[in-house]
Amino acid sequence: MSIELFGLENIPIIDGNSDISKIIKEAIEKQGCNLCHGDIILIAETLISKAEENFIKLDELTPSTQAIELAKKAKKDPKLVESIIQQSNEIVAVGPKFIITETVHGFVCANAGIDESNVGDGLVTLMPNDADISALNIRKYLENEFDEEIAVIITDTQGRAFRFGAVGTAIGCSGISPIWKRVGEKDLYGRELETTEIATCDELASAASLIMGQADEGLPVVVIRGFDGFDKLRDVDSNIKSVLMPKEFDVFRN
CATH class of the missing domain: 3.90.1660.10 (CofE-like domain)
Known part of the structure; x- marks a missing residue:
């Protein structure tokens, strides 16, 4: 399996008058990359917050x-x-x-x-007021414009407990489940997986962060193409809440 990641150029400085959906559409057209079935659009949360004047x-x-x-x-x-x-x-x-x-x-x-x-x-x-709703609105607009099934993930950069350095993290999504539940599948030795759940949207966000960067790269929107789990994880009613651990299971706060 191989996947392709590329940043969208021609994304201007965003303000409260900006239409993020339209800006992404125009950037895709200028770049000549179009959208394909299963493409995943990852957007830095700063763009959403600026457009919301948040x-x-x-x-x-x-x-x-x-x-x-x-x-x-x-x-x-x-x-x-x-x-x-x-x-x-x-x-x-x-x-x-x-x-x-x-x-x-x-x-x-x-x-x-x-x-x-x-x-x-x-x-x-x-942070955006509701990154799931923002992702949903952008996804619906782009799917209508390009007539392809896609997903949208809103990303942030966050640190991790017990490790130095920050990584890309999903804070909103639409069109794709943020969790890949692989319980019941078999490992290489034929044993049935009992607890395996993959935070797929976080993994995709982290990959996109390599291109987005943290300084003056100017590539706040990244397209991931060729992820072969898209159809299996396709979910038009998805949201990020299933990733969040309930406080009763958070051993560090109990």
Whole structure:
């Protein structure tokens, strides 16, 4: 098996007047790559948040007592910490230069997923309001325009427990199940798999992140072509919630 990954060029700077679906369509046409059955479009969450004008002006925030105390522990700007608190259901842990929270969306990650990069001075972007809905709307538009069955995944860059470095992670999806349940299949020795579940959307997001980059690459939309699990995982009603671990199973918070 082989797959192809390529970034879409000609993606402009995004603002609140931007139509992401139309921008991606036009970029595909300019690049002459079209869309094929089973293509997976991966989009950096910053594009979605900018189009939704989902950002905060830090100068307009007044830090609470809690924010000031947490800022001292994490060595962060109290105004940034206030924005983290506002975007969180729970503060999970505080470390050197990071605050682990459960976001209002249910993700457990550093700094409530708030991004200080690739945005204007004095601004921070928040995670998309509902990345699943954003992915759904973009998928439906592109499927209608190109008359092909595809999937859309919204990606973010997050760290991992007990390991240095960040990787691409799926925070929203449409058209593909985020989990590949392989229970009941056989391994190389004929033994039946009993617990194997693959976080396929995260793996695809991580692969796309190699092309998106984290600096000035300017390739926030990546197409993955030739993934042979697409038809098996095809799901027009999918969402990212099945990836999120319920708190009762989170041994680190219990």
